[in-house]
Ligand SMILES: Nc1ncnc2c1ncn2[C@@H]1O[C@H](COP(=O)(O)OP(=O)(O)O)[C@@H](O)[C@H]1O
């Protein structure tokens with residue numbers, strides 16, 4: 001069992017408040033989409049969950065195997081150690097390490113080291129491309145391959161909860177489609193709980209169980225199903241100018 | 243036409259000398275190339291390692307190489323503490339580049355003064371059975387006071403290379419200068435990794451110092467003699483590439499040895515650099531640096 005519950009979160013940069021009184025949850029085994037156009041606070045929210053930004057107020061609770069942890073105020077390294085991984089915006093690979101080195105470093109977490117060979121095999125099976133390019137420097141790969149590597153590297157840490165920040169950014173439409181499908185497949189095989197921030201609501205909703213629409217740092221709409229979100233007027237307004 | 247066996251001897255002497263330069267350059271390669279820490283004072287720590295070796299050898303009769311290895315412990319701790327100080331005062335405030343250089347420049351002078359005050363400005367040397375002994379291989383003479391440092395240096399290089407490429411900590415050290423935030427997301431504290439790696443970098447100075455005092459007598463400011471060559475080896479080899487650094491060290495050693503034997507010792511550095519600078523012009527990443 002693994003879930004995240006965010007309540008009354010407030011966060012920002014210096015005096016600038018980006019997120020206010022935001023509450024949402026990701027229940028065990030769900031894929032939840034965090035939808036919103038550019039600059040509405042998706043990444044800021046994710047940074048708070050990962051401890052990369054300290055919230056000004058509110059709480060972020062993660063329940064993992066029956067134990068509840070308060071993430072607000074915890075260090076990133078410790079949050080990762082709990083079994084929460086992030087595929088960050090822009091992938092953030094180690095450009096001058098090889099594909100295989102990038103994957104291996106993903107398994108730094110104690111519990112992940114023991115199962116390193118199995119997880120490497122898993123990644124190479126899921127992404128045969130990475131196997132072909134295992135000795136190549138990560139920085140020399142195409143955007144699509146880099147996104148696969150970023151996903152693989154995050155999975156190497158044996159996470160229970162996976163956060164993904166805008167996996168579709170910078171990818172051609174066909175690759176976006178494939179990446180999104182791959183996320184659904186990996187989530188199934190690894191039994192993950194997934195929170196995915198996306199601007200591309202159409203693609204995100206293909207695999208999401210539910211979703212939240214974030215506007216100016218507040219939850220503007222919580223949809224209990226992909227259908228509900230698809231039918232929502234706010235989304236139509238935001239994305240189609242209707 | 244120079245005598246071929248004299249040339250051969252000069253080349254061999256140069257290779258051995260290059261091996262020692264590599265031991266000095268190793269710590270610089272870690273600090274500059276892997277950690278982005280502008281530790282200008284590294285050669286001063288090498289000299290400090292030489293004096294520590296002198297103390298252990300003179301008072302307890304400990305073999306100089308063993309003394310160098312023993313000193314890696316205290317030097318590691320010293321390095322960790324020094325990094326903590328540097329991190330708190332400069333790095334964490336984002337004032338690293340210029341202030342950091344000034345900080346390490348200061349450490350360089352302080353170390354030298356401390357050495358003069360505690361050990362005096364005299365030349366010091368160590369005793370060991372192999373110092374003064376040479377082995378002849380055909381027409382080549384191998385002085386053991388050069389062979390032992392060469393072997394120890396290569397051994398240290400191999401050990402660290404293995405550590406960096408095979409251990410989880412080692413790979414984190416390789417990654418830390420590339421993306422700190424991403425490293426945090428792997429569950430690693432960049433500050434802890436850098437402290438540890440800088441500790442290792444200073445620990446290599448203890449070994450390099452013991453090699454230095456095996457090769458020649460040492461006085462507190464002698465670090466200035468090879469500071470340029472050690473830095474050049476790192477830059478020319480390709481920041482962060484151990485093998486590139488070793489090859490560059492050996493090229494510098496050979497050039498220097500041949501030039502001093504055949505022409506004038508004072509030309510050696512100029513000719514060595516003249517020989518290697520074009521390398522940099524054509525390969526900006528150095529001989530073997532990982533380049534995108
Ligand atoms: N490091 C930062 N410092 C200051 N302001 C920031 C920083 N990062 C983001 N912001 C601001 O916070 C707001 C939300 O940004 P972000 O969370 O990145 O949105 P999204 O991920 O939804 O595109 C934007 O107005 C952005 O300009």
Ligand SMILES: [Mg+2]
Nearest residue numbers: 042043089166
């Ligand atoms: Mg974003």
